[in-house]
Amino acid sequence: MSNALTGHEVVRIFEKWSPPSLAVEGDRIGLMVGSLDNQVNRIVTALDVTEAVLDEAIEHQANFILAHHPLLFRPLKTIDLKTPHGRIIHKALSHGITIYAAHTNLDIARGGVNDMLAEALSLTNVTVLAETYAEDLKKLVVYVPRTHVDILREALGEAGAGHIGAYSHCSFNSEGIGSFRPLKGSNPYIGENGVQEFVEETKIETIVRASQLSNVVSAMTKAHPYEEVAYDFYPLEQKGESYGLGRIGELSSQMTLSELSELVKKAYDVPTLRLIGNPSKIVKRVAVLGGDGNKYVQTAMKKGADVFITGDIYYHTAVDAIEDGFSLLDPGHNIEKIMKKGVAKKLSHLLTEAGYTIETISSQINTDPYQYV
Structure with missing residues (x-):
């Protein structure tokens, strides 16, 4: 994989760990200043975005700041270069620095x-x-020929289905006979057009978190041999992991x-x-x-x-x-400054896993406004 990395990709990788859906309603998170289209050279993690933090990023030739506290928490009526916010926005744009904030979603995230x-x-x-949030769970029921049971079970588990507590790849399996008649224009994996077929199949039942539905369906259809996959989702009364x-x-x-x-x-x-x-x-x-x-x-x-x-x-x-x-x-x-090193370490690991070699630096600037005398 190429080492070229855009802001969009940084955000995509980061938000798999700290999704925006976890944020408290009305929280100002996400892109604050700049463009996610730009290639990222180096990343700085910071608690607050001040002029000193921007100067630090410039010194390190970093053009992406991932901050915990949103720079634009309250809407601006003007961008006045005489104000601190105005100067920060101007300096960031002048140096091509993108500022992104993860606030309550980073507070709430596992490992946040x-x-x-x-x-x-x-x-x-x-x-x-x-x-603040408990994830909805769905029961997935899918039917597959016995020749592909192991392949499909593994694909579902790797996509996130069947995770219960400290266990993964959980499912219940029962045997039966599936029947179907391929019609004109179909390209059946088993059987012939116009002929009623009876196939030994396995019914796989497993649990899927609502946030994983699209990933699981995509993995299921890729691993399943059938042209048309027979499956159902059922809502469950019990809730998933709480956040x-x-x-x-x-x-x-x-x-x-x-x-x-x-x-x-x-x-x-x-x-x-x-x-x-x-x-x-x-x-x-x-x-x-x-x-x-x-x-x-x-x-x-x-x-x-x-x-x-x-x-x-x-x-x-x-x-x-x-x-x-x-x-x-x-x-x-x-004390939330603990996130500077913590996020730098986690994000560096996530980027490396994704195949990117980008330096992630924790800001050394103390933004505590109080002095103790």
Whole structure:
């Protein structure tokens, strides 16, 4: 495969991991500035897009920035070069730099920002804190001559069908007799035109996630020997994998809230944090959510967390938490910077798997607007 890589291809590969469908409604994600038609030379991953981050990209001769926080979160009425946004847009366009943002979809994705935050604390038994989406499941039933059962089962599994928990290629198979009569103009794999045929066939039943339907149907029709494939999809009441904001899990061993605060500062590379609660309280079950988690304090409490780690905690939220006997740690919004290295590593792996050799660099610019004195 050629090493030439366009922005469209970068986005296609990235969004297989962090699909836009996971984003919270109304979130500003996707292309911010530039063109996806351009060939990508080098990629920079960044938490925020500032002039300093743009200068860093220019220095590295990178022309694609994958950011977590959207540059254009609120609609612009004008592009005034005297404003920070105006200068950034002008500089990006002048240097042919494309800016793309993955926000809540990257928060929610498996292995995304919130999983990175949970992993940094070595949490175990990790589950979603606040569910935002559960994927629909379909039952696929397809009939195939027994000569092609193994071929078709493998193709379905490789396309994503039959994935249940930690198992793949799951299916149920039953034997029977299929019948059909090829008509004029057909080109049957088995049988003759005008003659009723009876064929030993296997009925394969398997589960397909709604997002995988098109891939599975494409793989099925390619692997199936018949000109016309007989298959059905049935909706299922049970839901597939759940996705959502934040994570909740358990520390490897219990510790005091004060001890956890020191662990958090080290794991998230922050100089200080705000502790809400009794520093001597023993904690074990921890909820974590990158960014502003004020809306999810009650959710963390109901899920049985001993402490909730998140940013931008409001004064009255903190007061209410103390009244409820609940503990909070606020290491700031900027802990989401963990995505810079995490996304650079993941994207580099995905691009290499796809046959591309493109350097992916994590920004070294500190965009935290706060100074601690």
